[in-house]
Each structure stands twice: as structure tokens, then as C-alpha cells.
Amino acid sequence: MHGDIRKNIERHISLSDAEFEHFLTFMTARKLRKRQYLVQQGDHTHYSYYVVKGCLRAFKADNSGKEHIIQFALEDWWIGDMAALTTGTPARLNIECLEDCDILQIHYEDQERLYAELPKFERFFRIIIQNSLVATQNRLLSVMSQPAYDRYLEFMERYPKVVQRVANHHIASYLGIAPESLSRLRKEGTMRSDRSKS
Amino acid sequence: MHGDIRKNIERHISLSDAEFEHFLTFMTARKLRKRQYLVQQGDHTHYSYYVVKGCLRAFKADNSGKEHIIQFALEDWWIGDMAALTTGTPARLNIECLEDCDILQIHYEDQERLYAELPKFERFFRIIIQNSLVATQNRLLSVMSQPAYDRYLEFMERYPKVVQRVANHHIASYLGIAPESLSRLRKEGTMRSDRSKS
DNA sequence: CGTCTATTTGAATGTACTCAAAAGCGGTGG
DNA sequence: CCACCGCTTTTGAGTACATTCAAATAGACG
Numbered sequence: 001m002h003g004d005i006r007k008n009i010e011r012h013i014s015l016s017d018a019e020f021e022h023f024l025t026f027m028t029a030r031k032l033r034k035r036q037y038l039v040q041q042g043d044h045t046h047y048s049y050y051v052v053k054g055c056l057r058a059f060k061a062d063n064s065g066k067e068h069i070i071q072f073a074l075e076d077w078w079i080g081d082m083a084a085l086t087t088g089t090p091a092r093l094n095i096e097c098l099e100d101c102d103i104l105q106i107h108y109e110d111q112e113r114l115y116a117e118l119p120k121f122e123r124f125f126r127i128i129i130q131n132s133l134v135a136t137q138n139r140l141l142s143v144m145s146q147p148a149y150d151r152y153l154e155f156m157e158r159y160p161k162v163v164q165r166v167a168n169h170h171i172a173s174y175l176g177i178a179p180e181s182l183s184r185l186r187k188e189g190t191m192r193s194d195r196s197k198s
Numbered sequence: 199m200h201g202d203i204r205k206n207i208e209r210h211i212s213l214s215d216a217e218f219e220h221f222l223t224f225m226t227a228r229k230l231r232k233r234q235y236l237v238q239q240g241d242h243t244h245y246s247y248y249v250v251k252g253c254l255r256a257f258k259a260d261n262s263g264k265e266h267i268i269q270f271a272l273e274d275w276w277i278g279d280m281a282a283l284t285t286g287t288p289a290r291l292n293i294e295c296l297e298d299c300d301i302l303q304i305h306y307e308d309q310e311r312l313y314a315e316l317p318k319f320e321r322f323f324r325i326i327i328q329n330s331l332v333a334t335q336n337r338l339l340s341v342m343s344q345p346a347y348d349r350y351l352e353f354m355e356r357y358p359k360v361v362q363r364v365a366n367h368h369i370a371s372y373l374g375i376a377p378e379s380l381s382r383l384r385k386e387g388t389m390r391s392d393r394s395k396s
Numbered sequence: 397c398g399t400c401t402a403t404t405t406g407a408a409t410g411t412a413c414t415c416a417a418a419a420g421c422g423g424t425g426g
Numbered sequence: 427c428c429a430c431c432g433c434t435t436t437t438g439a440g441t442a443c444a445t446t447c448a449a450a451t452a453g454a455c456g
Contacts, residue, residue, distance in 0.1 A: 060339055060343070062343040062344075066343065068339055068342045068343050070335055070338065070339060082328065082331060082332050082335070083332045083335070083336065086328060086329075086332065092336075092339075115321065119317045119320070119321075122317070122320050122321050122324055123313065123317075123320050125324060126320055126323060126324035126327065129324065129327050129328050129331055130280065130284060130327050131284075132331055133280060133327055133330055133331040133334060134280050134281045134284065136331060136334045136335055136338060137268060137280070137281065137334055138281065138290075139338060140268065140334060140337060140338050140341065141258055141266055141268060141290075143338065143341050143342065143374070144266045144341065144374035145258070145260040145264065145266050146260075176341070176342035
């Protein structure tokens, strides 16, 4: 199941064998090692990426050098710099492998061709993007309305698999706090639960 | 131009007269007065809304009663609670008119029918949603990486028309800061520019 | 085993917040 | 036309949460 792109597409649209084969002609496979970059800030980027296997982060380095993670991606997630892709501007984001990765990529122009030839894929990506928008809106509300500790609990609840696989300072970067702050929150958290246990 | 929904749709897809007429059969017009709600948190909501005329805000009230504005909408913007719409759950958001408004609304099921009958509308909304995702991602990065004053400047630059039309405490709520804080930032801002002028 | 990176801890700092009160502004009715 | 009322904005004082910088400890990998 994990990394099975057909099953994952068929969660939203139905696909004949021929259609799936046709879809696959647009995708190309890549293998990357941990620490390799799929996209680098400032470069031109032309691809959307599907994670067959592995773990990645999309992040922006601000002018003071701090990194802000906008998305993690595990198996069966799509990732890319959509702003750069659609506007043709240089990438805002870096996308880096946190583990060795198997990726399927599709060129932006091929994606447009895919929409033209198999309109149901326009539907598929509309749904994927829509879900992504809902998730991003929720995260924005969360950043604006909740203290860091609550956001941390929420994150662990929502993405337990990510928590298991990525370093704490990356989680801090995703939550929008300093790694030292996350360390302190975690300590206070365990102290709270210790207290409640006794 | 403003409030001309056909011109706005045709920015992304081409439309015959017949197609546009068919589209219109799915839309219904509503007039609302300032302070009226289009959606209330906790209610079931089934519509997406297009602003022909007026100004609205979409916001969430958190458990402590504070309000967090996730979106403003002026003429030609679409607004709605997408999470509630797609999952069928009660609305996370309130949507309130900040001025008297002319709205066109489409029922969620009609929107699905529209996609089926005129697939190019699936493309249209895919593009709209995609742009919205890019904007929300940028805002998230902005909240996480920039101090409040920079976010305020950015907001004024990006949405000058909103600044002219809504109260400062609403802008504060959008920026994720207290109204008192915005007041202080504005004072410091004018002091900075006074200094640079002299 | 040694090196490099991640995490934790400490101390001082800062940005934005809360609560409370004053001033400003706009609209309404006498 | 002016006086009053309600709401928005500003100002002040004290506070809290998270940050920065620096250093110590712990862990991972070759």
C-alpha cells in the first residue's frame, strides 16, 4: 500500500489499466540519498514530486538564516514548490531528503498535458490541493491561536509517524519555535504527566 | 469589471455563452446587510460564496473567545469554509459581512454537478484553490518568520484596498496580534518615517 | 574511540500580551 | 446643531512566553 501510487490515486478517482499506464508515461523515477536536495531556494523548479519511499522536508531559509519548515512528506505524499511552479519564479523553498528516498516526479508541462488528456487528473489534483489548503488553513489558525505546547501536542497527535522519523529540531522548525524552546516544552510536558500519574 | 463573475472566470478558462448561462443556473443571488452572518461556527454549511459587492471576513473564535481572521474577501473573491464543506462537519469558521454585500452562492452538491457537466470548472476551481494554497502558505511562512511590524507592512502592500475598508482591530486579528499591539506598531512606524523625512 | 551534530540547561533579553483607563470618532436623537 | 452614547483606538504599567547566546551533555556515525 505505501508507495503504491495507483491505489492512492484511486482513493479519489477511478482508473482503467490503460489510463494508469498513460499516467505513468508522464512520471519518472528518481532515487536520492539522505541530505540530497530535490529543490533549492532560488533555483528554477519544474516538478511535482510523489514520495514512494522516504521522508523529506520543504523549508524556507529567511534573511537571518533561520529555517522554517512548511511541510514534511512521507510515503504517498505529494510535495513541491507550488508558488514557483505556477508563477515560473525562482523557488521560495528548499526540499531536502531526510532519509534515502524513492521519488516519482512529473514535469509541470506534462502535468498540464495530463490534465488535457485525462481530465479526471484535474479532479484528482483539485482534491489533493484542496485537502492541502484545508490543512494549511488549520495550521495557520493553530499558529495564531494556540500556545507552542498545544501546537506540539496537536502535531504529535496528527503526525505520529513524522515524530518517530525526524529530529526534534526539525519539529521545532515546523512548529515555528526555537529548538531550545521545544526542549523545554518537552521537559515541562513530561513533568506534567509525571505529576498526573502520581 | 468588479463583480463581473464571467470576466473573472474567463481569466482562467474560456466560456461560451451557453456554458456561462448553464453555470449561472447553479448560482443564486443574495443580499446581506453589514453585520449579517453567511456562516456561523458550529452550523452546517453547504455553500461557496462569490462576492459581487461588499466586504467580508472569515474568522474563528477560539475557546478563550479571541477571534482570528483567516481571510478577508472583497469583490471577485471566493469565500467559504472549505473544511466544513468537504468533510460535512460543522463549520470551524464564522463568515460575517463587514459592509452590505451582494453575494452569489453555489451549493456544494451543485458544485459537484457543475464539475460533472462542465469539467472546465473543475479546472477553474483547481486554479482558484491552488492560488489560495500558495497565498496561505506564504502567510504561514510570514507568521512564522517575520516580526509583527514587517507582517503589517507586507499586509498593507499586498492588500491596500482591504486596509482602506476594514477597522484596525480586524487587521490586528488577521495579523495575529492584539489591537493594542497594532496601535503601538503603527505609532512606531510613523515615528520611523518621520525620522527618515527630517 | 573520536568527531560531529543534536539536545539540554542556564541567564539575560525582548516582543507582544493583559488589564485598565483615557482619548478620539461617528452616529443618533433631542 | 449640539450633546450624548457606544465603539475604536491609544496609552500606560506590569507580566509572560519564547528568544538569544553560550556552554555543557548526550547521542550517532564512521
